[in-house]
Amino acid sequence: MNAELGQYLDGLAEAHARQPGDDLISGLLTDTGAHAPMPREDLLSTAALLLVAGHETTVNLIANGMLTLLRHPDVLDRLRHEPDLITPLVEELLRYQPPVQMLTGHSALTDIDIAGTTIPQGSPLTLMLAAGNRDPHASPTRTASTPTAPTTSTSASPTASTTASAPRWPGRVTGGLA
């Protein structure tokens, strides 16, 4: 957490300590459980974690998702007529344009064999989630680069094309944003 964010959250905690409300920080400050009160340092790091892990991801999923739908009005139109498709569509938008595109700071706990290559234990890892989401070896629907329309059927879609240019609806609900 950088100093500026730390100061901001500390000020927020002070204000909530003076006047607790019906909110998470007030709850953490006024909790009377076995391990209460939560040390201020832990409270600040929890607030920072939730702000970044919970808020940024959700905001970016909504923004990426809306942009994708505006770029693919056929999918948006289908959703308007079949609102029950919202759940598979959100899943597909998470695949197609994920808010977290890559992860750093991980390392191999043991030797890992992948496709004939051994990643030695202890190696630093950068996980390319967005690329994995479009890996045609993992799922035939994962190469798409634009959305099509989902169905609520549970059969896998054999129709995915590696040349598709729109998001597809997920294979497990069939179709997928291509």
Ligand code: HEM
């Ligand atoms: C669209 C929404 C979200 C996405 C795409 C997302 C994505 C992720 C990813 C990829 C990780 C793994 C990070 C890593 O291994 O380095 C993660 C971890 C985590 N997320 Fe989310 N997340 C979302 C929403 C949330 C929300 C709403 C919260 C809490 C309010 C949250 C709290 C956390 C926490 C605490 C971790 C760390 C877990 C751990 O250390 O094991 N996330 N999230």
